[in-house]
Amino acid sequence: MIQPLVPRLAIIGAGLIGSSLARAAREKHLAGTLVVADADPAVCERVRQLGFADVVTQDAGEAAEGSDIVVVAVPVGASGKVAEVVGPRLKPGAILSDVGSVKGFVVEAMAPHVPAHAHLIPAHPVAGTEFSGPDAGFATLFENRWCIVTPPEGADPQAVARIVGLWRAAGANVETMSAQHHDLVLAITSHVPHLIAYNIVGTAAHLEETLTSEVIKFSAGGFRDFTRIASSDPTMWRDVFLTNRDAVLEMLGRFTEDLTALQRAIRYGDGDVLFEHFARTRAIRRSIIEQGQETAAPDFGRRAAEKPKHEDS
Ligand SMILES: NC(=O)c1ccc[n+]([C@@H]2O[C@H](COP(=O)([O-])OP(=O)(O)OC[C@H]3O[C@@H](n4cnc5c(N)ncnc54)[C@H](O)[C@@H]3O)[C@@H](O)[C@H]2O)c1
Ligand SMILES: O=C(O)C(=O)C[C@]1(C(=O)O)C=C[C@@H](O)C=C1
16 A cells, blocks of 8 residues: 555644645545644534544644644744644654744744754745635645745755655645745735735725725726735734734835835826836736746635635624
8 A cells, every 4th residue: 555645644723724735635645644623613613524634623732643744824923822732742753834924933933842853844835815714725726836945954854855745745836945035035925915905905995985985886907906815814914914024124115115216207207117117017927927826726716705704604
């Protein structure tokens, strides 16, 4: 019989990302035993109904016990608390990993709880949707998407290779970099864009009542796309901004300067500045599409939107 990639895989947190990894592991037979833990009893009950785990428990420590790899998939702000529970239960050689959108903070919060006989190898699958919870996950979420692995200095190469292997087997392309570099890159590619979306939708909501209802009525294009992003989970994004503060503030500073330059071009009727800027950004969009990074995830999201978790409850 062929040995599974991971004899016992534990996933702590069964929301969008945890349940997607569990589904991918189940479909691709990556785990001998797949254990899922979640602090919320209603989520545990739903995971049992959905049937993508062998063992479901509310106790993260119990899930970690005897596991070869433990993947923490909770909001970044809760990762330290989970590591505190899981750390003492890790067996010799076990790997503690995560999926958090911020990496520097996660290492600081989790590392003190990892015993010398185990390994901490953080990772971040750069794939998601605006939906949360166990119903929102799907097995193909990571297909052909990047997963960034951020091994701490001196990390065991074999442990790194096992986490890289897990994400490749789940369908992702893997790149490794330092946690600090990750946080700077993601600040501009993911965190600031979310802040802009939250802000513009908030601005529209603050307009006078008649104008706001017209915004909703006529939002077919650009604004509608922003509302998708701005409907993302408030807990997750609060934690991202609180834990990646320096990198976000650095990128926000640059963003504000560039915005002021565009504002100036509009004020003084400088069409050349506007045209050149828009031509450059169009080229960036085209190169993203050429690299195959344009994702089908929003469509999955829309399909899921027909029956979002929030309307079930
Ligand atoms: N949503 C995305 O697009 C996306 C993409 C990549 C990475 N991430 C990262 O993945 C992580 C999870 O995000 P998500 O979208 O799956 O969130 P989610 O809200 O869908 O799920 C999080 C789950 O964690 C559980 N949880 C919270 N605290 C816990 C604790 N102390 N112990 C056990 N379970 C706990 C919750 O009950 C919930 O079921 C976050 O760190 C986020 O930054 C999210
Ligand atoms: O597609 C979306 O809805 C997402 O927001 C996914 C997205 C992103 O910004 O690209 C969000 C946060 C993650 O850490 C990784 C991916």
